[in-house]
Amino acid sequence: MNENDLNEKKGLVGWIDKRLPVFTFINHNLRDYPTPKNLNYFWNFGSLAGITLVIMIITGILLAMQYTADTELAFDSVERIMRDVNNGWLLRYIHMNGASMFFIIVYIHIFRGLYYGSYKPPREILWMLGVVILLLMMATAFMGYVLPWGQMSFWGATVITNLFSAFPIVGDYIVTFLWGGFSVDNPTLTRFFVLHYLLPFAIVGVVALHLVALHQFGSNNPTGIDVKSDGDTIPFHPYYTVKDYLGLGVFLIIYAVLVFFAPNFLGHPDNYIPANPLQTPAHIVPEWYFLPFYAILRAVPDKLMGVLLMFAAVAVLFILPWLDTHKVRSANFRPYYKQFFWLFFVNCLVLGWVGAMPAEGIYVLIGRFASFYYFAFFLIIMPILSKFEKVSGLPSSISAAVLTEKFDGEARNEKNISESYVK
């Protein structure tokens, strides 16, 4: 089916579509949408992120029907959800672990983009909208974590809002404004609840723009080569819907294992102690998905510089398309970039690990080296490689790449079959 068929279609669908082309829209963007035929499983993570966003919104709305945003009642209302509300424990564990799954998926999604050069022309705005989504996700997750009003909630909120006090002159005013008072208290909790409800819908909006920008030029692909002919693409449905479906199945199995067998594995036990403004827990760490950024903050012995560097760690992603100007997109054909990329990937894991460790001894030193490499990768290595790196083995088209990879193998198999037949 193509658009013309649909427009001429009789019946209710045709009648509606002529006046409100919603079916044409779906057809155009989810069905016939031409997609490079060589996408690998790393291209599953976009749809998975979208599905996780929907899961978070649905469970979040149902939780908000039971939750009370008041410092006297918040902790108890969450315990009531766990004990008294029908399947409340399930609802809360899905939402809680869903945040972790969301960040895992989005981080893989980002590293996919980094490896295959998905941020390069003409997809710069697509990439930048992605960074906006990441920032919104971080703000949303942080404010959601405050809501149960446990010890980690309270002290996490205190520390993160205090980041803004590092700014000269206006810092203290900003912090007082954020708190709605002189410390993290009831006004803070109430506004965080409101914003935690609001921001996910802002994310939905930016995701819509993200998809519009994506569909303008279509998906990148593992070769990083542009689509040159119809032979390079296949329709999204059923080929990629079914592939996404498989990925979703695997994802849901992992998610379910976490929810049903290790629901508190990724959380911190101290958040099961009600918030106490008079005592900070001995070992206060953020949620795992903030650890790399937390490590960068702690690597710098200066308050303001630490804060600026931590914000810069995300901000540097905005200008990425102008730091890596190499003509070839995919790291598959860039021998040096590939190695620095994997080093960067490991470096991010190291940063996360250091973030979870106490800020003393060897960890401080490791944290500084890792922070240096984090920025060096973007600001030094990328511009240099853009100038000097030679490429190797770049195929002439997507089809050419697919044919040499897949059909050589298939031809060989057929040969083997015929040989064994002869025997």
Next chain:
Amino acid sequence: MKREDITNKRNDSSIDEEKRDFLYITTTGLALAGGAVTGLALINTMNPAKDVLALSTTEVDLSPLEEGQNLTVMWRGKPIFIRHRTLEDISSAQNIDIEGLNHKETDQSRVQNPKWLVVVGVCTHLGCVPLGQKVGDSKGEFGGWFCPCHGSHYDTSGRIRKGPAPLNLEIPPYEFVSEDIIKIG
């Protein structure tokens, strides 16, 4: 293998349609079943929680109530009207022809002890609380209760006599624990 060959293979009659249907039906079926179970589990969170269900009985001591006095108590978040009826109230409730009523119930079927009328104080039209409990309230044209929202009149047995309400005031489940104490719920 060239592209034309692949295309030909796709249109080949050797495609096993039955196998495709089987895969299509099992996949869709499983997804629908999983979605339905998950959806129902999530929707069920909106049903009354255990702490809400725990508040389901109320005990009332009737001894301080003089003849002709009313008492309103809460049960499951709703008002329960208790009236210590006078002999006049009782006879007016009993001596009418129930065939003329919209909701045909005898007074005897609505009380356990004719002295005590116990009804849920929620108008059966759209859920307002009728007047008639407090001294000075309008009791309506039939000496019982009058709903101010849309003008329903109830008699001394709590039966609907006039107005848009379709049914008599509901009788909650209750029992006499002793002579003067009732347990509602």
